[in-house]
Amino acid sequence: MIGLGTLINTALAVAGGIAGMLFGRFITPRLQDGLMKATALSVLFVGLAGALGGMLSIADGKLVSGGTAMIVVSLAAGALVGEWINLEHQIGRFGEWLKYKTGSAGDSSFVDAFVTASLTVSIGAMAIVGSIQDGINADPSTLILKGAIDALLVCIMTASMGKGCIFSAIPVFIFEGSLTLLARLIQPIMSAAAIANLSTVGAILIFSVGVNLIWERTFKVANLLPAVVVAVLFALF
Template sequence: MRGLGTIINALAIIAGGVLGICGRRFLKARYQDTIIKATGFAVVFLGAAGTLSKMLAVSEDGTLTVNGSMVMIVSLAVGALVGELIDLDAQFERFGDWLKHKTGSDGDNQFTAGFVAASLTVSIGAMAVIGSIQDGIYGDHSTLAAKAILDFIIVLIMASSMGKGCVFSFIPVAVLQGTMTALAAVLAGFMTDAVLWNLSLVGNILIFCVGINLVWPKTIKVANLLPALLAAVGMELCL
């Protein structure tokens, strides 16, 4: 069943978020702060590891080579320009504020921050993109099922320190992954290994940026970098 992977992923996020909220009452504020920073460093290293796994390679003579530097620089620069023009970061926050009001959480000062941080952590990255494409083209939801387990743990930890806003990160996951899954069959001819490589590289860099924001809040407007994913695809298709 195509789309099953996204459904599993969304349900795992909800479950992790609810469990995190239930455990939050037992954690003092200083514990919550330490947990979110620890989570941030974990996300930083996940993003860095994913990026380096794409960029670094060992040549036949045993020397270390770097690939994808131009893709990284151009995609991020173009993506940042487009993202700032659209101001996706502000739109994410406005949607978070709307959810905050609609769910009767106006007194929760961390709601919007939790929603934005969790959404960007679980919505972007190699597994989200590649898993959605596999689900759409082959009906193979194994990658998204594995991602669901990781997201369950991540959102559980984030919700325990940032509150119930994290639970609603299932919404952008359902929308973004569902859309990619639906479009995958139509765009199957364009999804070459090179395109997927570019998407994985840039997606992991954005994951790294999300981790930075968890440790040092509002350092990078990660949502405004999301168009870099489209730029990465465009670079490969234009070459």
């Protein structure tokens, strides 16, 4: 069944969030702060590992780096487009709408929790590769694996940041569902080089999310999202 991977990934993200809410009720603010920092550290190293994995290689027995031009161009061009559209503001407005529609007007951290969790679970190559596999071969395995990872991340983030994290399942559903439906159209441009570029830039954005968890609002990560599109296009030329 085409689309099954998206449905399972979304359901697992919601389940992780609900578990995090139930768990979060039994821990003190001091423990929540410690959990938040542990989450931030995990996200930092997930992003760092992905970025270094894409940039570093071994040639003639030596460790060499590459992809610098692609990263600089992708992030710079992505930032220009993102700031022009002001994606951070648009996503924040949607978060505010969700906040009031879900009766969470008194939750001051709802929007930040929603945006942070959404960026953490939506950025990355697994979502794109898995959606293409699901759309073309009806193979949901990659998205199911991603869903298991997302469930753990959303659970921990919900316990430390609040129920806004649960609604990160919405952008996951929209993003992966759209890619699944468009899989046959985008497959030709998703070469191995394009996926490698996307993975590297996506990992840098995930690292930026981790930085924001520790030093609030250091980066406007949502405004950098077009960088992953630029990274894919970079591979074509």
